[in-house]
Amino acid sequence: MLTRAIPSPPQGVWQLGPIPIRAYALCIIAGIVAALLLSKKRYQDRGGDGEVVYDAALVAVPSGIIGGRLYHVITDHDKYFCDSCNAVDALKITNGGLGIWGAIALGTLAVALYFRIKKIPLGPFADAVAPGIILAQAIGRLGNWFNQELYGYPTDVPWALEIYERVDDSGMLAPVTGRSTGEVLATVHPTFLYELVWNLLIFALLLWADKRFSLRGGQVFVLYVAGYTAGRFVIELMRSDAATHIFGLRVNTVVSAVVFAAAVLTFIIMRARQRSRDTQSLGSAAIERSDSAAVES
Template sequence: MTTELLAAIPSPPQGVWHLGPVAVRAYALCILTGIVVAVYWTVRRYVARGGRAETVIDSAIAAVPAGIVGGRIYHVITDHHLYFGDGRNWVDAVKITNGGLGIWGAVIGGGLAVWAVLAYKKVPLGPFADAVAPPILLAQAIGRLGNWFNQELYGGESDAPWALEIYRRVDAAGNIDQMNGVSDGVVLATVQPTFLYELLWNLLVVVLLVVADRRLRLGGGRVFMLYVAGYTFGRFFIELMRTDAATTVFGDVRINSVVSAVVFVGAVVLFVATRSRTRETPEVVAGPAAGTPDGSGSEGTGLSSDG
């Protein structure tokens, strides 16, 4: 059966630009952009809840490197065949700019770093987790654009009216180099753009989180639980479409599908079990209110108390 292609989605001709000896990678730029956006929005949400802006900055300083390291460790463990074994160079395991960060490891690594910072400051974790949940997912959506530039994390041949074109990329000498080369116009495959599906799903869940947070006035980390449940629900099905090499368990089941299912169930159980939780004050503020010079609190942010 054939399907008429109504929308061909082109891949970028390249994902790396060389400025003299410096290689500027789109993947790294997308990750950095996502981090900046997430920190900015988290500050506004946390301050609107009554917290201090500097708490977010201190937490971000610890969480960003911890999240990157944790994400890379998870990726290397679950996709170890890419870095170890015959014909592989283990040094590639530390080349983060080439792509490969596992969200589970990033959340665990970053979460532990934030927990340590807040524990040191004697600040409750729940309000911070609720403030950071939508921004984290927005950052994930922005980061997925990096996969588009890298021509990675796509599905099988598309039988839908749309498809992503994967180009052959070559270096200056004409040798095939899919990661660092430039497209020569040859289309190698037309595939399911699973990176785009996840990006759009993430944006939808971000909107749902903000609306639920505003209308239900969720507290005690329950916005974060919803983020985890919403993300893993979509990731489970998107993962089933992907065809890139991955570690499998229970025969031929991708490990990320299993993790998504387990974490989804855990998040839903926690959300139901904590239904009696209400919002709590993030910090006991002495002097001027959270992050504003005149003690006006959230009024200085231009946002409602629900972010």
Template sequence: MTLAAIPSPPQGVWYLGPIPIRAYAMCIIAGIIVAVWLTRKRYAARGGNPELVLDAAIVAVPAGIIGGRIYHVITDNQKYFCETCDPIDALKITNGGLGIWGAVILGGLAVAAFFKFKKLPLAPFADAVAPGVILAQGIGRLGNWFNQELYGAETTVPWGLEIYYRVDDAGRFAPVTGTSTGEIMAVVHPTFLYELLWNVLIFALLLWADKRFKLGHGRVFALYVAGYTLGRFWIEQMRVDEATLVGGIRINTIVSAVVFIGAVIVFFLLKKGRETPEEVDPNYPETPTDGGEAEVASVASGKNESKKAGPIDGETTSTS
């Protein structure tokens, strides 16, 4: 028995009548809101129309969720396609299970198509969105805490995570949708917390590096990918949940290593410096006078020191 431990929530689902309120979904939504808010500030400071961020989010969010679920089902197919499995569970996204790789790939492709349609460069938006994305990922990891999933091996460290035995109304074991009986099944490494803290660290690193080196042309996004995969590589080693193995190695470990190397190479190959407001959006008349150099300081201080851009007549294309 440990002297101290982090308790898991007693449940991850609440009901308003017949309507389930799932903490996992709420965490994802909270992350999206924060990412959109931050990206609007950063993209406007770079010279882009902040209204496009909402439009891009409408395109990216559903594509990202679909892509994330597809990746999860493919890489953890043994959970959905076995003799005792119900394949329909693959569609139950609210039960947990989103692969970040699939979310970034499909969501990124959707946003790329959107910016191509708008005839605007993608790189400035990618650089603006990167810090918000990794912060949203960190917030989303709280959903794994509520679901009691993606944890590490048993441990006696003071910050170990208590995993409770949960049951449904009929007394059947229900680890995701049930309510805790108070019985502690195990005390494990809280890998969700490790990844959350790592994501916040990379978030701070991106803000600092963007301001210090005036990064642009997609280099902030490449740095985000490299930073996230570096952390995911070592955190993946601690997880004990079932996963698809390739040569005895978890597939997400392999993907993390490959993507990290690719991101580092791309970072150094991309053009140095930062785009001018005219390069970001030549059709947007009111742009920041500092060329986007003060967005990090303004966001950190809670004040937008760049000029606020207004909507363009005939150019606002919100599809919400």
């Protein structure tokens, strides 16, 4: 018997009259609010109009939710399209299931298109919002805790997570919407917590690196992608929930590896180009000073 373990919440949904209050949705909303506030300040510090952040959010949030849900449904289609499945469940995002890859991809594409139409430089904005995005992801992972999902293999480490049996008012099993009976079904690796902590570390890294190295032109965003995928690759290897496999690996493991490699290569190229531009600028400035001194003499 474990002497210490992390308990799961007894329930993740509360009824306010006829309205279900879902912790998963509240965590996502809290993450979005935190990202907006931080991103607005960072964008203004870069000389941007803070209101643009809210305008972009109106484009990014719904696009991200749609993209995240599409990715989840496509990669876990067996959960929604089978003989005993109800396809309508594919639309129930409050029950959990948003793929970050689809959310970032479609959200970024939508914002890029919006900025192109408005003729606003995308790089400074991307750098401003990157820390806020991963902070929002960290907060959103708490929703998985309430839903008792995305956990790892059984373990007896002191920080193991207790998974409870949950039932509805009729006594039927209801892992997401039900209430705990107090029976512990398993103690597992809290991979949601591992990712939460990793995201916070990358959040701190982005703030430090941005200030220390004067990253610009989208470099902070690319560094965010590289940092996040590095941790996600390792964490995916620890998860035990059902998932689509490619080459014998979970699909998210493969995607993490591919996106990480692409992000690292992109970051290296971007840094090299920035150093080249900086060198040219210094050279041009030196020539101008020399010419000016010659004229004065």
